[in-house]
Amino acid sequence: MDDERTVRFETVYRETYSRITAYAVRRCGSPQDAADVVAETFTVAWRRIEEVPPGHEALLWLYGVARRVLANHRRGEERRQTRNAELDAELADLYGTSPDSGVELTAIAQVFRTLSGDDRELLSLVAWEGLDREEIATTLSLSRNAVRIRLHRARRRFARALAEADVRFTAESRLVPVERSL
Template identity: 80%
Template sequence: MDDPRLARFEAVYRETYGQITAYAVRRCDSPQDAADIVAETFTVAWRRIGELPPGEEAVLWLYGVARNVLANHRRGEVRRQARSVELDAEMADLYGAAPDSGVALTAIAEVFRSLPDDDRELLSLVAWEGLDRHQIATALGVSRNAVRIRLHRARRRFSRALAEAGVRPTPESRLVPAGRSL
């Protein structure tokens, strides 16, 4: 007996797994956390298969689900960190800057992490996921105009924070969205 819901889920899973996994990996501190985010995202997709939009809209819907799952995960992390401050300090020492990372990259990463969650998310959707404003609006459930304004403000805050940290942009350091060329 063929279940059309199962067939649809399997097709969407095959088509979007790589994108959703990349989304999670770039936002999580560990591969295990990313795997948990992906698993929960597709669990939600299965439970809500009737709400899953058709075509390209499915991946945008899944980005929105993954964003919510990630937010829940981060809230849980905050609670866990509050209970284990000493362990967190040890982990920070163990997983500090990679030995081959340059000073500028370290400074950029620190500035990026210091941005508000919403700014980081918008900038990441553009730079890492390669989404345009319309796609971001769909994934976040806001208007394209809201995305345009928020993205402009996020870029401005990031630029200001980089300047305050002493990081000066060069033509070679220009951030380009995934899959796009200079």
Template identity: 80%
Template sequence: MDDARARFEIVYRETYGRITAYTVRRCASPQDAADVVAETFAIAWRRIGELPDGEEAALWLYGVARKVLANHRRGEFRRQARNVRLDTEMADLYGASPDSGVELRAIAQIFQSLSDDDRELLSLVAWEGLDRQEIAVVLGLSRNAVRVRLHRARRRFARALAEADVRFTSESRLIPAERQL
């Protein structure tokens, strides 16, 4: 039991911040995020034998957190409050570059209008900084399926931006060039 506890404590210390950030960006309130994080790590403790080693542990926890969030959402009112929060967060996230020429409100509305799956994929890249292989582990998909879905999500987002006449240059890209997959 001591080995399992020590292993859990190490994984907890190494991943708590990332898993918390992941859930905070997806919950309507800090209290909801705290509940999701607590449940995620409770599951990790109960299933310590299934917890992978190294960086795979964080990816496994992202997958667990994703499922806990899905269960949490089923019991919630719907996502109206979350969408309002997302608008604010998008403005805060990209508002630091006033010379970008990006129409933040339009971008937030367009991002909000995407399907849950498209928003999740784009968020895993932009907010969590995950690559295709890591996303595949989190979502339980093949790397190729992630590649195709991510390409399509980006294309739908770009098309929606173009239809709304939102223009941006390579200097004001929504996703930094070093994170492009």
């Protein structure tokens, strides 16, 4: 029984580690925080391996776990005073304005941070994780219809906030979700 459990966990880990890590990295202020979130997420998966659904559903289940772990982490992070300035500078260097994008990425990031946590999470699951509505519904334990409505409203609020910040898009500068082949 223990060998079967170990093999099951190792399979889930291999198939989902990079996506869960990317999820955490994009939502944490430092690589160390992201590593903590990933470690805790897979600790939960190990303890509850019998509850982890098979196939692609395992990734969605783990996104839900990672989301809750991240929420706990953020509550702890609020008690800390400083952030990792080095990583912020490195990310700014790596992902600053692209001359051919036609969009000021810094302005987009600033507007994005002004959105509610729920709006940021929905938009991130689409743009960064490449999830569709049904997958988001599974991850967030919502109905598909609720996701459709909330996503529509989040996009509308984001577009309104971008317009208020005078960030304009052209047809060539559309932001595209990540590839689903990860």
